[in-house]
Amino acid sequence: MKQKNLAMLGVAVGCGLVAAVAVAKLTAGGSKGPDTVRILVAKKDVPLSTKLDDKNLDVMLVWADVPKSMVPPDPVTNIEQVKDKELNRTLKQGNPVSLTDLGKSNRINLPDGCKQITIKASQVDAAGGFVKPGANVDILFVEKMNSGKSRAAIILRHMLVLAVNMVHTLDEKTGAAIPQVESVSLAVNDKQAILVGLADERGKLKLLLKDQNPTELEKKIEDGKIEWVDDPFGEKAPNTPTVVTAPAAPKFEKMVVAKKQIPLNTLINADNLVEFFTTTNVEHTPDGVIQNPDDLKGKYVVKPVDQGTIVFKSLTDSKPVEVKAPEKTPVVVEKPKYPRYEQIIQTGGATHRVTWMEVSPKNWKRFESAKAADEYKPEVETPKGDEPKVVSE
Numbered sequence: 001m002k003q004k005n006l007a008m009l010g011v012a013v014g015c016g017l018v019a020a021v022a023v024a025k026l027t028a029g030g031s032k033g034p035d036t037v038r039i040l041v042a043k044k045d046v047p048l049s050t051k052l053d054d055k056n057l058d059v060m061l062v063w064a065d066v067p068k069s070m071v072p073p074d075p076v077t078n079i080e081q082v083k084d085k086e087l088n089r090t091l092k093q094g095n096p097v098s099l100t101d102l103g104k105s106n107r108i109n110l111p112d113g114c115k116q117i118t119i120k121a122s123q124v125d126a127a128g129g130f131v132k133p134g135a136n137v138d139i140l141f142v143e144k145m146n147s148g149k150s151r152a153a154i155i156l157r158h159m160l161v162l163a164v165n166m167v168h169t170l171d172e173k174t175g176a177a178i179p180q181v182e183s184v185s186l187a188v189n190d191k192q193a194i195l196v197g198l199a200d201e202r203g204k205l206k207l208l209l210k211d212q213n214p215t216e217l218e219k220k221i222e223d224g225k226i227e228w229v230d231d232p233f234g235e236k237a238p239n240t241p242t243v244v245t246a247p248a249a250p251k252f253e254k255m256v257v258a259k260k261q262i263p264l265n266t267l268i269n270a271d272n273l274v275e276f277f278t279t280t281n282v283e284h285t286p287d288g289v290i291q292n293p294d295d296l297k298g299k300y301v302v303k304p305v306d307q308g309t310i311v312f313k314s315l316t317d318s319k320p321v322e323v324k325a326p327e328k329t330p331v332v333v334e335k336p337k338y339p340r341y342e343q344i345i346q347t348g349g350a351t352h353r354v355t356w357m358e359v360s361p362k363n364w365k366r367f368e369s370a371k372a373a374d375e376y377k378p379e380v381e382t383p384k385g386d387e388p389k390v391v392s393e
Contacts, residue, residue, distance in 0.1 A: 264303075340358070
């Protein structure tokens, strides 16, 4: 019995070992990634005509494992293949470096007196990619105007192409690198450069590939003359008979007028708006006139408003005006005029003049000078008597 149990235990252990080995093999096979190739790729964007020397190789290029489906037909696999070479196209970050990317670019030297200008261009703008350095092109400009219509014209003729910058884009389905035109450099003088720059900002530029020698018709076209062609595909109004219509009735405008006199600093609200104001129709309202009575709500009348007054904005304000009390005119009390006479008195051989003034009926007072008489102020009225009473100072 014990031998039978030991045999069964051995069989179970063997089966477990076989299963473990099988699982290990399957796991190892499933974790295996796609086949890759170690090639040189761009570490950052590297412009056209860049010379690759020992000083900048580490900055611009790096080794990377790339899936075989993304490897170009002639990849660079040895650093010695790129040393002291020049790029004939722009490398975008991550682009593989191929042998066909190396070597002097097909750039054309600038003619005497010319400058280089570079414009953005697609594969279509550059005649499907057939525009090459040394080609002769005309420049077609298309713009959309503010009216919504478009127009086009050939703005420059017989322009020399100096260089064509190509980039490689990856096909999403196949992973293959497809060359595409990114920009085109032209030889221009100052006037042509300004024209191209303005046109590039305002609309679309297209390059027309042509023969090197101008035709007789093109020779007759004046240099710098632009002949515009309007969009013939825009919507045109149908030919309809002219219909004579009656003149439209004049349009009237409203203005607010006062229905009655309105006191100063009256607060206008919903309760008194209809009581104080109405509207009338006129052909043209003067500047500053209130046209809608509702605009007066919450305003104070800050200037006198009579019945029939046109209500201007200046008649109302958000705050009442300060009304000052009228100034009182001071009452001038006239000083009473008293009867007086002057008397000359001689005493001790000296002569002096005194003034007698009737300060009350039959009550005379003596003053030593006329000035003292003028400055007299009555205090207590002396009762009237039958005989004059003389009071001396």
